[in-house]
Amino acid sequence: MVLSVREDGGMLHYDIMDGKNKRFTVVHNVNDHEAKCSCKMFEMVGLLCRHIFVVFRDLERIPLKYVVNRWTKDASLKATFEIDGVIYDQNGPKDEKKMLLNKVWSDIHCCMDMAGSNMEQLTAFSQVIDEQKQLLLSGKEKLSPQHSRRTVIESYCGSTEISEINILPPKHAKNKGSGKRIKSSKELAMEKQEGRKCNFCGVRGDHHDTRTCQLNPKNKDKQKGKKKA
Incomplete structure (x- = not known):
């Protein structure tokens, strides 16, 4: 329930009461579609609270800045690959190029699945892919085979080679029953x-x-x- 709304310096201040009769304040920037609540749920958890949803109820969609990647289905699709000793990381920020590359690879795998064991459809699909391959190679004659292969791998993984790796081996854990038994102070005495x-x-x-x-x-x-x- 919205108790009151006041404007101060281009900001709208909402006083909201929830079902437990607790009051919260939401500051809404209408121009930038930003909102901050006094409960700090988004800052702590990464999910919008019910108080901000009341403020955003007139919007057609939630701003993308409030859609955290770890709560989306794309979060589980990111991975780190090691190919020929080169490590590629997919946990970087998303952009339109990577999204388009992921869509292209998804379409290719979808076509392969639909073709199945039908030789005619697989042959036709292979010819289309080969024509596009020759068209792309015609504009990359000056590139070395190694560079072109790395380019293909980077386009598949959607990331570039990691220059430095700061991953240390895990510490050795002592499980129950391993090593010598720890004696009590009475036994030592x-x-x-x-x-x-x-x-x-x-x-x-x-x-x-x-x-x-x-x-x-x-x-x-x-x-x-x-x-x-």
């Missing part, structure tokens, strides 16, 4: 001590305990019984 301690005589490092201590009278009675037996 026990290892530093000189053997076990007898709780009866208090001697440490003699490799005996209460059950085997010679000073324990119960152990003496057991030894006498064994001798009598």
